[in-house]
Amino acid sequence: IYRFSYFREIYLAMYHALISRIFKGEAKFLLRLFCILAFLITAFLITQFSLQNLPxxxxxxxxxxxxxxxxxxxxxxxxxxxxxxxxxxxxxxxxxxxxxxxxxxxxxxxxxxxxxxxxxxxxxxxxxxxxxxxxxxxxxxxxxxxxxxxxxxxxxxxxxxxxxxxxxxxxxxxxxxxxxxxxxxxxxxxxxxxxxxxxxxxxxxxxxxxxxxxxIPDPARQGIEEPHKFGACVQPTFNYDRVAAFLEWIEFQKMMGVTQFTFYNMSIGPRVSCVMKSAAINEDEYIVPNPTFARNYYKLISVLDEAWRNMSRSGVVAVYQFASAFFDPDFGQFDSSTLATEQIPRFSIKDLQLYRYVTRHEPVYENGIRTKLISIPWNVIEPGLHYLYEAVPNAHQYMIPPDFGYMHHYRRFFGCPANCVFIRRAIDTKAHFYAQDISIRVKNMVKKLEKECDIGDLRNKR
Structure with missing residues (x-):
């Protein structure tokens, strides 16, 4: 062991003497400069590789x-x-x-x-x-x-x-x-x-x-009036096949004044896809007038003739029209009526998504609130989700400039800035005001669409 240690010390002394003799003065400076250049080149290559995806x-x-x-x-x-x-x-x-x-x-x-x-x-x-x-x-x-x-x-x-x-x-x-x-x-x-x-x-x-x-479509010329004042653009949705919620959303937006819908039909379920195509073809709703509203015989005949001319014949074996008959005013409005032609179980107003009781946080915090905008169609550049970085007082309806769009809704995204347990909450039932009208609208749409699409059971499986 002593002999090995002795030779090791001699080797290290000779090595240091050789290095000192080679790199004296200018040579030592060049070595340092070479090391600095090698470090800079390595740092540059690493930076280029890591930053190749910057905006x-x-x-x-x-x-x-x-x-x-x-x-x-x-x-x-x-x-x-x-x-x-x-x-x-x-x-x-x-x-x-x-x-x-x-x-x-x-x-x-x-x-x-x-x-x-x-x-x-x-x-x-x-x-x-x-x-x-x-x-x-x-x-x-x-x-x-x-x-x-x-x-x-x-x-x-x-x-x-x-x-x-x-x-x-x-x-x-x-x-x-x-x-x-x-x-x-x-x-x-x-x-x-x-x-x-x-x-x-x-x-x-x-x-x-x-x-x-x-x-490249032709751009809109200056001075031409915008065809749609209020439009809704829906982001791509995958494997979505909830017909009832889809119809309810469509009818609610129409009640709010939306005149144009833009959908990206990507990986949509077969039922909703059929509903989308049917709604695009049959843009105008057709609702058969209720014969009980006819005040006299001639008006009743006129209503029935008009209904016959506009009736869809798919799947109809025979249609009988009584020239002279009297019916109870409530005829056809009961579930046990023999004239009921709906092929799906009936749903009630309680099946609507809109009719649910929603618990919300009362204050709107500025951090991590994700919002969806309703944009003025021709002004939109990037529709969809945006972040709300300023608190919204209860007295304000929107924080977005009115010449660009309006806030549709918001929801918490990243979490509460404080402990969520202590944040004041409230039951939101404002949308219940529209439930009755939306229920009627959805039922009318279902009567038309069930002849063309397999829309399944629309009742809420809660």
């Missing part, structure tokens, strides 16, 4: 508009179906892939936002993505007229999800005094999102096809 607003692209010359290759659109509206994947984005990062990008539709001079492409991207995209804009003959950079604008709150909804903003830099700028807006009919600014990067000579093509 594009921190890394803005060049916003100028430029055109492609005629000698550059044009994308091939021969196999793209323009009438299909569905999510399309930007498969060319595979050029971003590496051993550890394989992002995927999807686009759905595009529209011109004339207020901000951008072409908005509704998309799904990796959360906080800052990848470069280019918007290839085409005319109705699919001739390329412009290429502009596309900035990805994702949601502010990723929620810890790998992917999130986003806009790809194609900045147009429209100058109203330049004829060239006006022509781009007038001629723009289609857009393709690609990670390249030139078509030649795709090697079209080998027969490759572009993966996405979106139509």
């Amino acid at each position: 594009s607003k921190f890394f803005p692209h060049q916003q100028s508009t430029f055109k492609l010359t005629l000698n550059q290759d044009q994308p091939n659109f021969k196999k793209i179906q323009l009438d299909e509206v569905d999510w399309q994947e930007i498969r060319e984005a595979s050029t971003f892939h590496n051993a550890t990062y394989n992002p995927r990008f999807f686009v759905y539709s595009a529209y011109l936002d004339v207020k901000q001079n951008v072409l908005r492409v509704i998309s799904i991207t990796p959360s906080f993505s800052r990848q470069k995209m280019y918007c290839h804009i085409f005319d109705e003959e699919l001739q390329q007229i412009a290429v502009v950079p596309g900035n990805i604008s994702t949601t502010k709150d990723g929620g810890g999800y790998k992917y999130s909804m986003a806009f790809i903003l194609c900045k147009l830099d429209i100058n109203p005094y330049l004829i060239e700028s006006k022509l781009i807006i007038k001629k723009a009919k289609f857009v393709t999102m690609l990670p390249f600014s030139k078509g030649s990067n795709l090697n079209f000579t080998s027969g490759n096809m572009v993966s996405n093509l979106l139509s």
Whole structure:
């Protein structure tokens, strides 16, 4: 052991002497400089890898508009179906892939936002993505007229999800005094999102096809009156098949003045999907007048004839019309009536979701309150859920500027700022005022829809 320790001390002394002799003065300074550079390079690489998904607003692209010359290759659109509206994947984005990062990008539709001079492409991207995209804009003959950079604008709150909804903003830099700028807006009919600014990067000579093509609807002209003053846009709902709650919600919104509904029919259950399609086709409600309201014989005949002409014949074997008959005023209003044709069990007003007693916190706290807005249709940019960061006094109906939209409802999201047990609560029965009318409306809708859809049992299974 003593001999080993002796040789170890000799080795360390020789090593330190050699290092001191090699790195004297300037050499030692160069070694330190080399170590500092190596540290900075390592830190830069780690930062680039970890921040590759930051929002594009921190890394803005060049916003100028430029055109492609005629000698550059044009994308091939021969196999793209323009009438299909569905999510399309930007498969060319595979050029971003590496051993550890394989992002995927999807686009759905595009529209011109004339207020901000951008072409908005509704998309799904990796959360906080800052990848470069280019918007290839085409005319109705699919001739390329412009290429502009596309900035990805994702949601502010990723929620810890790998992917999130986003806009790809194609900045147009429209100058109203330049004829060239006006022509781009007038001629723009289609857009393709690609990670390249030139078509030649795709090697079209080998027969490759572009993966996405979106139509651009004509923007609303200035001075045209908005067709719908009050609209409801519903976010995508998955595996939803509650017909009773769906009809109740529709009828309540119509009572509140909504004249337009926008739904995303994605993974909806078969019953609600059928109801949605039927409601879209049969927009105007048809309610057969009650014959008991006829005051005389001639009016009764007129009512029955009108009902016959407008009656749906599906599943009807025979219809008898009595030219002269007298009925009790309550005839047909009892469950035991032989003329009852409903194929579903009857439901009462207590089956309505609206008729339930809801316990709510009386004060509205500013922290973590998630709200849903009813937006004025043409002003909406990002419909759906928003956060309420200011307390709402009881005297105020909304905190949103009235020229943008109105608060529809709120609910606690992140938790109470204090102990929830000690927060004052109250029973909310305000909606019961509408229960009777909604019950009648839902029953009328059911009578019409049950002939076309399997709507199941609408009674509340509480």
